[in-house]
Amino acid sequence: MRIAILITNTDDSAFSRARPDDGEKFGTLIAEVRPDWTTTPVWVCRDEWPEDITHYDGVLITGSPASVNDDAPWIARLSDLIGQIMAARLPLFGACFGHQLIAKTMGAGIVRNPDGWGHGLLHVSRTARAPWSGPETEFALYGSHIEQVDRLPDGATHLFEGPGLPIAGFAVDDHVATIQHHPEMTHDFITDLVEEYADYVGPEVTARARASLAQRADRAAFAAEIARFFEHARAARG
Numbered sequence: 001m002r003i004a005i006l007i008t009n010t011d012d013s014a015f016s017r018a019r020p021d022d023g024e025k026f027g028t029l030i031a032e033v034r035p036d037w038t039t040t041p042v043w044v045c046r047d048e049w050p051e052d053i054t055h056y057d058g059v060l061i062t063g064s065p066a067s068v069n070d071d072a073p074w075i076a077r078l079s080d081l082i083g084q085i086m087a088a089r090l091p092l093f094g095a096c097f098g099h100q101l102i103a104k105t106m107g108a109g110i111v112r113n114p115d116g117w118g119h120g121l122l123h124v125s126r127t128a129r130a131p132w133s134g135p136e137t138e139f140a141l142y143g144s145h146i147e148q149v150d151r152l153p154d155g156a157t158h159l160f161e162g163p164g165l166p167i168a169g170f171a172v173d174d175h176v177a178t179i180q181h182h183p184e185m186t187h188d189f190i191t192d193l194v195e196e197y198a199d200y201v202g203p204e205v206t207a208r209a210r211a212s213l214a215q216r217a218d219r220a221a222f223a224a225e226i227a228r229f230f231e232h233a234r235a236a237r238g
Contacts, residue, residue: 001034001037001038001057001058001230001231001234002037002038002039002040002055002056002057002058003030003037003038003039003040003056003057003058003059003060003230004039004040004042004050004053004056004058004059004060005022005023005026005027005039005040005041005042005060005062006042006044006059006060006061006062006078006081006098007021007022007023007041007042007043007044007045007062008022008044008045008061008062008063008064008066008078008097008098008101009021009022009045009062009063009064009065009097010045010064010065010066011064011065015192015196019189019192020189021041022041022062022063022184023039023041024041025184025185025186025189026039026060026062026184027039027041028184029183029184029219029223029226030223030226030227032219032220032223033220033223033224033226033227034227037227039060040056044074044077044078044081045064045066045074046074047073047074049077049081053081053084053085053088053090054088054090056090057091057230057234058090058091058092058093058230058233058234059085059090059091059092059093060092060093060094060095060098060226061078061082061092061093061094061095061097061098061101061102062095062096062097062098062184063095063096063097063098063182064096064097066097067110067147068097068100068101068104068110068147069104069110069147075101078101079101079104079105082101082102082105083105086105086172086175086176089173089174089175089237090175090237091175091176091229091230091233091234091237092175092176092177093176093177093178093226093229093230094176094177094178094179095178095179095180095181095182095183095184096143096145096179096180096181096182098178099149099169099178099179099180100147100148100149100180102153102176102178103149103153103156103167103170103178104149106153106154106155106156106172107153107154108149108150108151108152108153108167109149109150109151110147110148110149110150111147111148111150112146112147113145113146113147113148113164113165114164115163115164116146116205117144117145117146117201117205118143118144118145118146118148118162118164118165118180118181119143119144119145119194119197119201119205119206119208119209120142120143120144120190120194120208120209120210120211120212120213121140121141121142121190121209121212121213121215121216121217122140122141122142122143122162122163122165122181122212123138123139123140123141123162123163124138124139124141124160124161124162124165124168124169124179124180124181125137125138125160125161125162126138126159126160127158127159127160127161128157128158128159130157130159130171130177130229130232131174131232132177132225132228132229132231132232132233133225133228134221134224134225134228136218136221136225139160139217139218139221139222140215140216140217140218141179141181141182141183141217141218141222142181142182142183142185142187142189142190142217143180143181143182143185144182144190144193144197145180145181148165148167148180149167149180150167151167152167152170153170153172155172156170156171156172156176157170157171157172158170159171159177159178160179160180162180165180167180168180168181173236174232174233174236174237175233175236175237177226177229177233179222183217183219183222183223183226185217186219187213187216187217190213190217191213194206194209194210194213
């Protein structure tokens with residue numbers, strides 16, 4: 001399969017530049033479970049756009065420190081592209097920012113989490129099974145967010161929830177799936193990120209995040225879930 005990775009990560013700090021970018025991280029994640037697939041990074045946050053999105057078998061939208069509520073031209077254009085992708089029933093997976101922008105494009109709101117930051121290793125539980133679901137009923141995933149989807153978009157199926165996070169993931173028929181967290185992050189990356197964000201998020205959030213990292217994320221299991229989604233969505237599209 002050929003997957004377009006639409007990169008929304010606007011972080012151009014020294015911290016970010018010293019580590020693999022989101023195209024590399026998601027490319028590596030997918031290669032761990034489907035080594036014969038091809039991934040192509042497209043930096044939409046830098047106003048780079050695919051000439052023809054239907055050239056790809058599927059599309060993945062990454063996370064970002066930007067807010068989907070920001071008044072940035074590239075975000076509005078990406079929302080329009082999401083509408084086109086969904087109308088074409090091209091397989092679409094969104095993580096974090098991608099999850100939120102898909103929901104917003106469908107009419108949901110994006111709000112500040114009343115419980116504050118979700119940061120470090122976070123847990124989600126299945127609320128429903130999809131055709132591509134594996135046997136797991138829960139996943140531990142790395143994440144970092146303070147905004148979240150306020151309600152299930154009309155026409156969507158609720159797939160995941162977490163503590164303080166009612167809409168942690170959803171699906172639309174056979175062609176859209178999302179997750180609020182970051183399946184592409186490695187343990188080393190989130191460990192470094194927790195330290196990098198320590199002053200920004202504060203000591204209480206940081207202490208909780210550090211303690212959470214005694215456990216590892218279910219990286220391989222969720223990577224397989226993403227791969228099965230794309231395979232099912234492509235087959236359903238015909």
